[in-house]
Amino acid sequence: MFKEIDDTIAAIATPPGEGGIGIIRVSGVKSVELVDQIFKAGNGRTLSERRSYRAVYGKIIDINKDEIIDEALCLLMRGPHSYTKENVVEIQCHGGMMPLKRILCLLIDKGARLAEPGEFTKRAFLNGRIDLAQAQAVMDVIKSKTDASLRVAAGHLSGQFSSHIAQIRDPLLEIIAHYEANIDFPEEEIDAIDNIQIMEKIHELQERIKKMLSTARTGKILRDGLVTAIIGKPNVGKSSLLNVFLHSDRAIVTDVPGTTRDSIEEYIDIGGVPLRIVDTAGIRQTNDKVEKIGVNKSRSYIENADLILAIFDGARPIDDDDREILHLIKGKRAFILINKNDLTQLWDESDIKAICPDNKVIHISTINEKGLAELVKDIKNTVYAGNNGSHASEYVNDIRQITALKKADQHLKDAVKGLDDELPEDLIVIDLRSAWEQLGDIIGDTVSEDIIDEIFSHFCIGK
Numbered sequence: 267m268f269k270e271i272d273d274t275i276a277a278i279a280t281p282p283g284e285g286g287i288g289i290i291r292v293s294g295v296k297s298v299e300l301v302d303q304i305f306k307a308g309n310g311r312t313l314s315e316r317r318s319y320r321a322v323y324g325k326i327i328d329i330n331k332d333e334i335i336d337e338a339l340c341l342l343m344r345g346p347h348s349y350t351k352e353n354v355v356e357i358q359c360h361g362g363m364m365p366l367k368r369i370l371c372l373l374i375d376k377g378a379r380l381a382e383p384g385e386f387t388k389r390a391f392l393n394g395r396i397d398l399a400q401a402q403a404v405m406d407v408i409k410s411k412t413d414a415s416l417r418v419a420a421g422h423l424s425g426q427f428s429s430h431i432a433q434i435r436d437p438l439l440e441i442i443a444h445y446e447a448n449i450d451f452p453e454e455e456i457d458a459i460d461n462i463q464i465m466e467k468i469h470e471l472q473e474r475i476k477k478m479l480s481t482a483r484t485g486k487i488l489r490d491g492l493v494t495a496i497i498g499k500p501n502v503g504k505s506s507l508l509n510v511f512l513h514s515d516r517a518i519v520t521d522v523p524g525t526t527r528d529s530i531e532e533y534i535d536i537g538g539v540p541l542r543i544v545d546t547a548g549i550r551q552t553n554d555k556v557e558k559i560g561v562n563k564s565r566s567y568i569e570n571a572d573l574i575l576a577i578f579d580g581a582r583p584i585d586d587d588d589r590e591i592l593h594l595i596k597g598k599r600a601f602i603l604i605n606k607n608d609l610t611q612l613w614d615e616s617d618i619k620a621i622c623p624d625n626k627v628i629h630i631s632t633i634n635e636k637g638l639a640e641l642v643k644d645i646k647n648t649v650y651a652g653n654n655g656s657h658a659s660e661y662v663n664d665i666r667q668i669t670a671l672k673k674a675d676q677h678l679k680d681a682v683k684g685l686d687d688e689l690p691e692d693l694i695v696i697d698l699r700s701a702w703e704q705l706g707d708i709i710g711d712t713v714s715e716d717i718i719d720e721i722f723s724h725f726c727i728g729k
Contacts, residue, residue, distance in 0.1 A: 271352075271389060274300060276373040277381035278366050279728035285361030290369050291728060292357070292378060293350045293386055298342065301355045304328070304372045305340055313355065318344035326359065326369050335372070336365040350386055351393035384725025388718070391710060398710025398721070399428045402664060405725055406489055414538035414658070415488040421659025428709045430660050434474050434674075435705045441467060442702060445695045461685045468678050475675045478662050484653045485663030487572070491533060491542035492649060495571035497564055497595075499587050502579040503605040506632035508545040511536070537646045544571070565594070573648065574600035575641075580629065581609040584617050592621040601644060602627045608634050666721075670704045677701035 274294025280287070292301055302312045307324035316322065320342050326335040341356040348354040359365050374380060382388075384405075391401045403422035410416040421427055441464060448459060496504045511534045530545040546564035568574060576595050578588055592602075602622060604613055607629040615627055626644060630637030653661070662668055681697035706712030 271392065274378050275381035275385055275389075276300075276370060276378040277386070277728040278370055279356070279386075280361060280366075282363065283361075284363075288359050288361035288366045289728075290357040290359070290366060290373070291381075291386060292355045292373060293348075293352045293381075293389060294378075295353065296377065297353045297355050298344075300373055300376045300378050301340060301357065303376050304369070305338065305357070307340075313340060313342050316342055318342055318347065326357070326365075326372070328368070328372060335368045336360055338369075346393075346395075349395075350389040351395045352389060381727060382722070383727050384722035384729055387725060387729055388722040391718075396423075397425070397428050398713060398718070399431070399667070399708055400425055401710070402721060403427070404729060406663065408726075408729070409489075411491065411533055411540040412488070412535045412538045415540055417658040418485060418488050418661045418663060421657070421661075422663075424659070426657075426659030427661075430474075430478065431705055431708050434471050435702060437467065438471060438698060438702050438705070442695060442698050445691050445698070449692055449695070459691075461688075465682050465685050468682055472675055472678050475671050475678075478660055479668065479671050479675070481653050481661040482663075482668045484649055484651075485661035486665075487649050488540065488661065489663040491540040492572045492645075493570070494541045494543045494573045494575060494645075495564075495567035496543065496545050496575045496577060497568060498577040498591065499579070502577050503632045504545055504577055505530075507575070507577060507603070507605075507630075508532070508543060510632050510635060510638065511541075511543065537642045539646055539649050541573075541645070568594050568598070572599065573645070574598055575603055576600050576625075577603040577605050578613070579606055580604040580611045580613045581606040583612045584614075589621065592618065595625065596622050597624075599648070600625050601641065603637075603641065604629045605632060607631045607636060666717075667708050670707045674701040674704040677704065 272295065274292065274296040276290060276292045276297075279289040279291040298313050302314055304326055305313065305322075305324050306327055307313075307322050311322075313322060322340045322342065324338060324340065326338050327333065328335055336359040338357050338359040341358065343349070343354040343356075345352040345354070357369060359369060370380075387396075387401050387404050390396050391398060400423050403419050406419035407416065407423055410419050444459060496507055498504050508530065512532060532543055534541045534543050544567055546567050574595050576591060578584075578591075595602075600622075602618060602625050604611070604627060608631040611629075618625075618627055628637050628641050628644070630641060662671065677697045677700040681694055681701070684694045684697060703712045707717070710718070
């Protein structure tokens with residue numbers, strides 16, 4: 267059982283820095299009363315006298331110093347028709363840190379408590395306005411980096427993802443209820459349970475879970491980004507490729523080997539896929555102490571990246587350094603890019619296939635950008651493989667959701683095995699209810715308070 271909410275919280279809801287508007291959000295039973303103590307409307311009427319959904323112009327005043335802090339608009343939203351289902355007041359003032367801090371301090375002096383990270387959204391969840399999957403989606407919307415990641419987050423926030431969970435959970439509860447009725451009231455005339463039909467229904471639910479789990483890799487990539495390392499020898503076009511993707515001169519490009527000595531990381535939107543792309547130091551034998559550190563980091567990225575773009579200079583004959591890099595990427599998720607196809611090519615693909623028979627080879631030019639459209643298409647296919655028919659709202663994008671779905675699936679497998687082994691009905695129900703509870707953890711119906719606190723601790727203050 268969650269603790270009762272009986273206090274009023276306040277926080278700055280806009281990012282640090284200077285801007286046209288800054289917002290302080292206040293929520294709780296005394297939010298209107300507290301703001302009335304520091305806000306004087308232009309016509310003299312208090313917020314307490316006004317109806318909900320009103321924007322009121324006035325001034326924030328420090329009464330103790332008889333000092334005007336700032337002009338402001340106060341937006342009044344009475345519960346339960348507000349973000350938190352509590353009385354909410356949002357104070358819009360000028361977007362500088364000093365007026366925002368002064369106003370927040372005034373509210374705390376009057377009795378408000380500084381909100382914890384994510385506490386406004388946490389209250390929206392605890393008060394039943396949104397479920398846990400929707401609450402988590404709030405930060406996903408804020409942090410989304412492409413249209414595709416925004417569509418997934420918006421699908422979760424709107425409740426569509428939770429609806430997919432309910433389509434598994436509700437039929438499962440019907441099965442549980444039927445079994446429990448049979449166990450608790452054996453003398454009643456309850457329809458006999460056909461174990462074959464029950465197993466068929468469970469298999470249908472498992473297929474739904476399997477379909478959702480198949481989206482997990484795509485969902486996590488769209489949420490967190492695909493860690494992509496550009497690797498290769500010095501002067502093969504690694505930094506040029508990064509600059510082409512970014513449409514800017516982010517990385518220094520020269521004909522001097524070893525220009526890039528450290529890794530450069532950027533987020534890039536590639537056909538709707540967020541790439542956390544890393545331009546690494548050129549891999550070669552070197553006695554330069556600093557460059558050697560960069561080369562070692564490049565090798566570590568080969569081991570840890572989700573995708574590798576291995577780029578080679580097609581205008582120069584293949585050498586031992588090239589072959590070493592091919593051996594490093596063998597068996598990994600990597601595209602082999604033969605750069606400078608605007609020049610005479612001196613590479614034979616048979617040399618590549620002898621070492622990396624399963625990796626796709628794409629001929630590109632960072633000068634005229636030939637071959638890059640094919641590369642973008644292949645990156646998208648890698649991310650969306652097998653999920654083109656899935657709606658964005660089905661995508662699982664969180665490790666906690668993935669774990670819960672896998673555990674639910676395992677409990678359903680155990681239930682089917684129990685039915686097959688003709689175990690007692692009360693033992694079957696244990697597995698079915700465990701699966702139901704795991705699915706409930708995703709939307710917050712059965713999750714513990716400790717897990718709730720952990721989830722919201724990663725939110726920003728003011729949200």
